[in-house]
Amino acid sequence: MRMRSSSVRSALALSVVCVAALPVGGTGQGGASGRAPEPVRTIDITAERFSFTPSEIRTTVGTTLEIRLTSDDTAHGFRIVGTNVDIELPKRGRGRATVTFTPERAGRYTFECSRLCGAGHDFMRGVMVVSEADKEAR
Numbered sequence: 001m002r003m004r005s006s007s008v009r010s011a012l013a014l015s016v017v018c019v020a021a022l023p024v025g026g027t028g029q030g031g032a033s034g035r036a037p038e039p040v041r042t043i044d045i046t047a048e049r050f051s052f053t054p055s056e057i058r059t060t061v062g063t064t065l066e067i068r069l070t071s072d073d074t075a076h077g078f079r080i081v082g083t084n085v086d087i088e089l090p091k092r093g094r095g096r097a098t099v100t101f102t103p104e105r106a107g108r109y110t111f112e113c114s115r116l117c118g119a120g121h122d123f124m125r126g127v128m129v130v131s132e133a134d135k136e137a138r
């Protein structure tokens with residue numbers, strides 16, 4: 001007698017379909033999950049022919065600066081070279097101008113007057129020194 005060996009081929013149709021759908025770069029879209037509060041620092045600068053006081057600001061990467069500018073005489077401008085920050089300061093007694101700026105890279109940023117204000121206009125400038133944020137996790 002001959003037996004028909006029905007080759008039991010286990011149909012290995014294993015569903016290898018479920019290749020884990022790994023999220024690619026799924027960070028930073030924190031939606032409604034409260035984000036870490038950014039540090040904010042207020043800096044008051046006075047402008048007058050032909051200087052800013054203070055003329056040197058030291059800060060760290062990621063710190064948002066709220067820069068409040070007041071003129072002690074005529075209208076001036078405040079521009080941070082290499083950024084899109086450029087605002088006009090009203091004349092003395094007409095209030096102040098405020099701009100926020102968050103440096104994303106360390107380095108030296110020059111700021112300068114951007115409204116022609118007189119003979120010394122070209123020398124009316126200062127520097128913002130930005131250093132890496134300290135990683136002092138306390």
Ligand SMILES: [Cu+2]
Pocket residue numbers: 076077113114115116117118121122124
């Ligand atoms: Cu000027």
